[in-house]
Amino acid sequence: GAGVSQTPSNKVTEKGKYVELRCDPISGHTALYWYRQSLGQGPEFLIYFQGTGAADDSGLPNDRFFAVRPEGSVSTLKIQRTERGDSAVYLCASSSLRGGGVDEQFFGPGTRLTVL
Amino acid sequence: RKEVEQDPGPFNVPEGATVAFNCTYSNSASQSFFWYRQDCRKEPKLLMSVYSSGNEDGRFTAQLNRASQYISLLIRDSKLSDSATYLCVVNGFGNEKLTFGTGTRLTIIP
Numbered sequence: 620g621a622g623v624s625q626t627p628s629n630k631v632t633e634k635g636k637y638v639e640l641r642c643d644p645i646s647g648h649t650a651l652y653w654y655r656q657s658l659g660q661g662p663e664f665l666i667y668f669q670g671t672g673a674a675d676d677s678g679l680p681n682d683r684f685f686a687v688r689p690e691g692s693v694s695t696l697k698i699q700r701t702e703r704g705d706s707a708v709y710l711c712a713s714s715s716l717r718g719g720g721v722d723e724q725f726f727g728p729g730t731r732l733t734v735l
Numbered sequence: 736r737k738e739v740e741q742d743p744g745p746f747n748v749p750e751g752a753t754v755a756f757n758c759t760y761s762n763s764a765s766q767s768f769f770w771y772r773q774d775c776r777k778e779p780k781l782l783m784s785v786y787s788s789g790n791e792d793g794r795f796t797a798q799l800n801r802a803s804q805y806i807s808l809l810i811r812d813s814k815l816s817d818s819a820t821y822l823c824v825v826n827g828f829g830n831e832k833l834t835f836g837t838g839t840r841l842t843i844i845p
Contacts, residue, residue: 662833
């Protein structure tokens with residue numbers, strides 16, 4: 620079946636601009652996660668959705684970052700007034716969260732964001 | 736101190752050799768442990784979960800030592816296709832977010 624998809628695959632923008640990154644999770648997965656991976660580092664947690672609500676947004680670095688999941692499936696990560704330090708690969712993951720333990724998180728291919 | 740620490744490598748290992756990676760974690764409340772594999776410019780993929788009793792999947796063996804807060808991965812009879820970055824990952828109880836190490840880069844040399 621289809622895995623997690625993310626669009627665009629690459630995004631180049633100028634400092635100060637607004638960007639939106641989209642994630643389509645695996646069908647039926649109730650949990651959705653956003654991570655950010657900088658060069659030479661492991662992914663860092665940003666935010667986690669259970670259904671439509673953000674269950675944990677403790678990883679969002681500041682108020683320029685915001686994410687939504689209005690219908691409990693597709694999610695959009697929004698970054699305002701982008702800075703060069705926002706350049707990274709933004710990874711989305713989803714899991715079925717059947718309960719009783721940690722379910723495998725399946726990652727999308729990521730969006731490579733470059734802020735000039 | 737980082738929550739999950741790994742030797743970033745690189746490890747350059749001849750084909751057929753055995754290689755071991757180690758990882759330490761700082762949060763004693765961590766409940767679940769994993770090794771993920773990440774190929775160059777690709778997304779991370781789950782390699783295996785790690786249990787205190789140890790678990791084996793073919794040429795791969797993972798071990799957890801809760802007392803020392805230490806996780807290991809052993810790869811036997813390494814193949815060229817094992818070349819990748821191996822990420823040590825932990826997860827806290829009731830906490831769905833994954834915490835990743837920086838990854839250990841492995842290159843298998845023909």
